[in-house]
Amino acid sequence: MIKVRDMCLWYGSSQALHHINMEIPDKAITALIGPSGCGKSTFLKSLNRMNDLIPGVKITGEILYNDTDIFSSAIDVNNLRKEIGMVFQKPNPFPMSIYDNIAYGPRTHGIKSRAKLDDIVERSLRGAAIWDEVRDRLKKNALGLSGGQQQRLCIARALAVEPDVLLMDEPTSALDPISTSKIEELAISLKEKYTIIIVTHNMQQAVRISDKTAFFLMGEMIEFGDTEKIFSMPEDKRTEDYITGRFG
């Protein structure tokens, strides 16, 4: 369970997130929606501390993961990122073989045995519903795959380190409709085992796959609740304006 308490974030002197409070449920899909620049991606990247890499970022408040603040000294950022995996907007497989892409994470974390790696690679690729398409060309360069296949490979790569949480940053924005629906199906099947938080521009997508939805606007979280409720009878006027397409 991830609990966010009174979290604020600054890029240098400009504040990008204002007092976010959220409890993200386990084994469910939570969608983050809102217009461009509303802070939803920034928020997502705070959850596995990818914002640490940007110079000048300052964060206050708490993000509790299994009841420990992820910014506290008790947390090792590398282990945190192992447990909270991430899938990016643009498919970004490494320029190496499909096998090596999947094995990269486990190898980094110290698994050397060939048999174990073989097993992890197959399990992860099956988990991301791409095994059948690539089983015969595991040694081929991953960049030879189509965009949609690359994105599923990236999901498989994230699964290979056995995370509990999967962060997805607009994972289908660079894909065609058929690939998009494959990724959506995959996301739904993955929520049995993983907590998924997905940033999306596509409100239909949020409706189709998510259990909970959070609406962000200008660095604030305006409303958070069951997806059905947010899209049928939002409490806040601004949420209603956004989902009915009045801005953004």
Added chain:
Amino acid sequence: MEKQTISGKRKFYIGTLRFLMYLSAAITCGLVLFIVIYVLIKGIPNISWELLSTQPSYIDKSIGILPDILNTLYIIIAALLIVIPVGAGAAVYLTEYAKNKKIVAIIEYTAETLSGIPSIIFGLVGMLFFCEFMNMKTSLIAGALTLVIMNLPTIMRTTQESLKTVPQSYREGAFGLGAGKWRTIRTVVLPGCIDGIITGCILSIGRILGESAALLFTAGSAHVLNGFFQALGDPGSTLTVALYFYAKERGEFGVAFAIAAILMILTLLINLLAAFVGAVFKKRRKI
């Protein structure tokens, strides 16, 4: 909760690589510092007004490097005077005129080839072609012409790069006003490549200043005081060649270090100038 951290093995791997990177960077910087400081300390005390302002004399058993300084200056001027129009012209041809992709590919390939050829080979062919075939004998002009060929790729490349930043719309604007091709180039394109030519000149001056192997057999090693035009037709040694002879053939290490210190200071200045000019041009382009 006990803090979970990455394994000791990984920490060791990371620490080792980090250490090796710092060490390598330190070695690189240390080498530069050592060479610069060593040369300056050994050289500067040997630089005297007499050394700079006289020519060597066997009668007084004195050594002066004025001829070498002048020869270096002459050869830089002569080489630049020729290489700038040729190199910039070639760049203009490539970006403005050439339609045939094959010709462009060939010219660019030969330019790359040229920049990979070692100076000793330039020296040898320069000697065969300019000194012997063209009958220039061993002379500064033969050396300068050899350096022209060596520095062609540099001027071409920097000019080409700056030509690429001239917006296509400028050219179209000039054409639209009824200007002919040449007029367009003269009024719109050429002013835009001044940046590249200046950068190329600085780089070339640095390269000519440091060149020795290509000049050994083409410009020779005389230390005679001459005027510009007289000097071009006569053999003459540049500072680097003089350094080589004083150190290797005569064991005059004091003079050699004095020259080395002068070369080092000039190299420093040229590098600073190049960095400064680069920053200015970059800023100007942004506006």
Added chain:
Amino acid sequence: MKKKKQLFETIIHGVFLILGLITVGSVLLITIYLIISGIPAIREIGIIDFLFGTQWKSTDAEPSFGILPFILTSVYGTAGAVVIGVPVGFLTAVYLAKIAPPKIKTLVTGAVGLLAGIPSVVYGLVGMLVLVPGVRVLFNLPDGANLFSAIIVLAIMILPSIINVSVTALESVPKEYEDASLALGATPVETYFKVSVPAAKSGIAAAVVLGVGRAIGEAMAVIMVSGNVANMPSLFQSVRFLTTAVASEMSYSAGLQQQALFSIALVLFLFIMLINATLNFFLKRSKED
């Protein structure tokens, strides 16, 4: 009037074409001159005796012109410079491209630029007076002017090429690759070496090949520290490279001896052409990546 203008434009076009072709002409000139002047001696000496002969006695009454010592010295010397220079240059490049804070990066890049700008003869001079005596004392030798000293000087001289080209290659690795690796729980250093470096491998290979070209073509610095005797190469012996063989005898040579020097230059030229082709291969592949 219009015709006159057209003629004028055609002439200008022609002038620029000629300027463009001067480069091509220069390369042709160099190639043809080296072949024409390099072939006679090889024919007279015999290609096998020339390339594989181990004795170079150009000024003896019964001269012999075997250049195997020079070829091997150049190959060993270059290999040695690469073995020492590449790790240092490569690690410095990773540091500069990925880790160094901006200010330090500017400073170190400036230092590397200076290293590239120092004239060969200055390297030779410092080598003669610091390195050669140092090597003599350190290894307890009668003379420190040997292959080892030459290797050290060459290793330093190829650093700038290796560093600059590698930095460019490493900086052009897409940030997405690095983000993906970090998000999997790899540390930055692991990311640089396991993702960024493999992704930039063609560019880094090009850097190494460029270094090889610089090392094999260097003459003046090497002639000042290598002792310049035509021995078969051995680490602590006085040796002569292909370049220094040409440089050291050209000024007083004549006849077959001079022609043989041209042949040596031809051999060196062939090496360089091979290296250039390899370099282009890697540069092209690095652009495609």
